[in-house]
Amino acid sequence: MKKYDLLILGFGKGGKTLAKTASAQGKQIAVVEQSQKMYGGTCINIGCIPSKTLVHEGLESGSFNQAFELKEEVVTALNKKNYHNLADDENITVLDYKASFKSNTEVDLLDEQGKVVDTLTADDIVINTGAIPVIPDIKGIKESKHLYDSTGIMNLREQPKRLVIVGGGYISLEFASMFSNFGTEVTVLEANDKLMAREDKEIVSHAIKDLEDKGVKFELGAQTSEFEDKDGYTIAKTNKGDFEAEAVLLAIGRKPNTDLNLENTDIKLGERGEIEVNNQLETAVKHIYAIGDVKGGMQFTYISLDDFRIVKDKLFGSGARTTENRGAVPYTVFIDPPLSRVGLTAKEAKEQGYEIKEGKLPVNNIPRHKINNDPRGLFKIVIDATTNKILGATLYGLQSEEIINLLKLAIDQNINYTVLRDNIYTHPTMMESFNDLFNI
Incomplete structure (x- = not known):
């Protein structure tokens, strides 16, 4: 030994x-x-x-x-x-x-x-x-030749014309966004009646609309009961109907x-x-x-x-x-554009007893969006009205995956939101949105 x-x-x-x-x-x-x-x-x-x-x-x-x-x-x-x-x-x-x-x-x-x-x-x-x-216990799952987990789907040799994704979590949405950008027809089958239930509802509605505008289809309340292979494709059988695809991604978690x-x-x-x-x-x-x-x-x-x-x-x-x-933990869902979050949403803050102020700024009000040629998105922040400390932020838009890290730092250091509001930022950048976003 x-x-x-x-x-x-x-x-x-x-x-x-x-x-x-x-x-x-x-x-x-x-x-x-x-x-x-x-x-x-x-x-x-x-x-x-x-x-x-x-x-x-x-x-x-x-x-x-x-x-x-x-x-x-x-x-x-x-x-x-x-x-x-x-x-x-x-x-x-x-x-x-x-x-x-x-x-x-x-x-x-x-x-x-x-x-x-x-x-x-x-x-x-x-x-x-x-x-x-997590591989669910669904009839036909072991026999199908066109089912993949998140590892297998990234090792495909040929692009599928159609992709069905079972599960509507963050991993699912990232792959849905990604494959739709390649031109694949994507359908997401989610057993629950909501997507991204923990996120700010208004921002989720923007994100889902943008995904649908790219061609992603969502079937909520879809319980998948069986998979059956045909010639070169698989049929996912659900209570909402049958869905055919050359590839099926299992993204249950x-x-x-x-x-x-x-x-x-x-x-x-x-x-x-x-x-x-x-x-x-x-x-x-x-x-x-x-x-x-x-x-x-x-x-x-x-x-x-x-x-x-x-x-x-x-x-x-x-x-x-x-x-x-370890402080607040930020994260990003890499859909197109990315959705980034740190701390509490307004709903969560109210449930915890905070009196809040909320800032909101559409991305199409940020000058940089003209250069990015992408007006999609919405930035929101939540402030403790009593202390002026930042409780949380949800940023949906280009470069949010970078900006969210500064907000994590501000939360951890108990920085008054007015410091970010009144700071000088380079122009034209997405970061300068803070001058308006925090102007509440």
Whole structure:
């Protein structure tokens, strides 16, 4: 049995960054990654980077083939770079096996046949195995040759004329927007009666209209009961009718990947199958941590990176950093144009008892929209009327994915909204919209 200072299960953002940090401290680290295609983690290989490359290229060229070729080049280069960043470090050993807990202190390494080839132990163990797609139990789902999860749909060799997406969440909407830009006919089947129910209703109505104007069709309240393959396409059978397509994307959601024989440990799982952790990301076993998607919560690569900071501070610092002081978390839905959010909506703020002021600015009132040649969108902010502090913002429009980060900073630093209102900004930019947006 081999002993290390630190054992990391999974090659994701938080884990790989922690490995390099521990190496700089002179520690001996083992990183176990089951798939060579996942060097660097979900974001680089099957998540943010490939999907946003496709989104960007779809907007730039509208060419399916060109976009997918570029995506493959980008992913291959980053996968290789990430592997060598760790494997070439004299203090880090990368092991291509499946990890399986033998006890609270021992982890078996399994080959492709499930045979134990080695057993490792370490002073500290970090679980960084991410999340996997939820595959619903629907008749015909295992037999169909045209069904894909979010990974498979990004490896298509031919552009489908029609795409049906089962599920209406954020991942679904991003792919719907992306494929419609390539010219594919897209239909979204959502079981609920609303899309983006947690977002500001007015902005959602703008976003849905823009998607529909691009040709995306939405069927709400659609319960999918069966898939049936015909010659070269699949029929999705629902209570709203049958929908045919050359490709069907299953976008029901993602769940924590805990296939690690955790029953051999004292690690506890939550109601949704996530690994339970405290505010320093320790599991029920004090020397074992869980970071990134596997612990549940928001599934963003930048959360995994902040998880790294918390574990780093616990192992090598003061231990003051926790999940409770990471501040507001912004996010962007990369539809066309992007929808970005941080903090509370007006509805949420009122429900929490705040007296609010609300600012609203259509994108077509921002001079920059003429240069962008895109008038679509709406910016909204929510202010605490008592303290003048910013409670939240939802920005729907070009470059919102960049601007939202400044609002996160303003919220975390308790900056009075009038500071942003009265600041001087370069012109012509989307950022100068703050002069009007905050003029309330």
